[in-house]
Amino acid sequence: MAGKIIADTIETGAGADIPTSYVVNGSAKAWGGDMTDSAVAGDSFNISSITDSGTGINQPSWSSAFNNADYSSTTAATNPTNTSGQNRAACIFLVSTSSMKIQTFRSDTAAASSVGHNFVSFGDLA
Amino acid sequence: MNTPEFKGTHLWDRLCWAKENLDPHQSDYRVVYEDSLDECAKILVPDPNWMAAAMQGGILPPVWVYWELAKDEAKPDFKKHTRGYLLHETEPMGPMTEEAAIEYLIMKDCPESVWKTYNVGNRPKMVICTKQQLPQTREWRNAWKISEDLEVAA
Secondary structure (H helix, E strand, O other): OOOOOOOOEEEOOOOOEEEHHHHHHOOOOEEEEEEOOOOOOOEEEOEEEEEEEEOOEEEEEEOOOEOOOOOEEEEEEEOOOOOOOOOEEEEEEOOOOOEOEEEEEEOOOOOOOOOEEEEEEEOOEO | OOOOOOOOOOHHHHHHHHHHHOOOOOOOEEEEEOOOOOOOOEEEEEOHHHHHHHHHOOOOOOHHHHHHHHHHHHOOOOOOOOOOHHHHHOOOOOOOOHHHHHHHHHHHHOOHHHHOOOOOOOOOOEEEEEHHHOOOOOOOHHHOOOOOOOOOOO
16 A cells, blocks of 8 residues: 655654654665675665775765765675675775765785675765 | 656655666676876776666756766865755756766766866776676786777777
């Protein structure tokens, strides 16, 4: 059954009114799952492209830009099918309103190839 | 499926509609470019959900909107965007072919210094190819460069 709910506020069980915009604004504005080091995402939202910028470095670009470069993102290195994939790490750098870079590492080697990652970004959109 | 007539609808909401209603399209096209002599070649991979939205039409704003926002962000006193309405209130683009979508994406996500002068100079700065034309392993990835044997397009 299809339907539509139009509401400006949501009331909690404790009787507090919360604006629905609060809920919407608190949702993730962009995410990418199971991204490989050759810049292919398993699934994603609000991304126009991913640029493979070198070993272990990917740059997702946003379709709907963020309002400023102070939005909050988190990332994790992944290797869902590898049973020894627990020695991975990832970091975020060069953040702008239209993109950011993610670099993944393996803690047991200097190289970062063959490491995937996930990320999610929260913040206000432009 | 027809795209709803989005008028002044926030781009993010339009993307939500696309994600919910369109099948992703994984393009085989890749854009290889070099924007620094000291760095390896970069490879831009189109996002499948974005490609679906581009080919559907009625969702994405014209690319010049992104250029305007980029100009604003490049200003030294930039704090936050004040012209985000351009993304939401500008008439969306119609349906694009896969090739037109790639051209749009180049002008959106590649550095302007690359795509504006891709055919100027004595060596290629940017190449559109297919996934199959890239090296099939990532060996020496940080040393990858565009072959100087390629002819620069006129």
